[in-house]
Amino acid sequence: MSAFKALPIVLLLSLCPHAAATLHVLATNKTCPAVNLLMAEISQVPFPEDWTIVLACTRLDWEKLQRTGDAQAAQRAFSNLEGKITVVNGAIFYKDDVGRPVHRVLLHETGHIHCRCGNEDQAERWALEYERIKRMPAVAAAPELGGSTGKKPD
Numbered sequence: 001m002s003a004f005k006a007l008p009i010v011l012l013l014s015l016c017p018h019a020a021a022t023l024h025v026l027a028t029n030k031t032c033p034a035v036n037l038l039m040a041e042i043s044q045v046p047f048p049e050d051w052t053i054v055l056a057c058t059r060l061d062w063e064k065l066q067r068t069g070d071a072q073a074a075q076r077a078f079s080n081l082e083g084k085i086t087v088v089n090g091a092i093f094y095k096d097d098v099g100r101p102v103h104r105v106l107l108h109e110t111g112h113i114h115c116r117c118g119n120e121d122q123a124e125r126w127a128l129e130y131e132r133i134k135r136m137p138a139v140a141a142a143p144e145l146g147g148s149t150g151k152k153p154d
């Protein structure tokens with residue numbers, strides 16, 4: 001589930017900016033070890049240039065951002081389309097038990113951005129299709145053969 005309530009801007013003022021070529025990337029902690037991992041991942045994911053990505057470095061930070069964004073059901077990430085913000089749970093860089101590769105978590109969020117909707121299936125389909133085209137550029141024009149995995153994304 002994703003939440004689309006506005007995150008108060010004041011929240012972002014207390015975060016630490018990290019330079020990125022196009023996106024704004026913020027972390028809740030100056031010494032957040034996941035920042036570099038996140039930077040490497042988002043360079044492979046088509047976020048819009050005017051997007052802001054917030055990395056929750058600790059579980060407490062994540063829970064706070066979840067509450068602020070009214071996204072308690074999200075486990076890995078959630079996006080606020082109006083605020084052009086995606087909040088990422090830093091735990092996805094360290095734990096396998098959250099279930100899916102970081103790349104796919106981020107792609108799923110760009111799926112929401114692309115469909116401008118909170119629909120999980122639509123966002124996931126977009127992510128799967130993007131991955132498929134990236135893997136096999138030659139078949140990009142071919143009709144889609146596979147369907148959804150049926151797994152429930154965030």
Ligand SMILES: [Zn+2]
Pocket residue numbers: 001002108112119120123153154
């Ligand atoms: Zn989602």
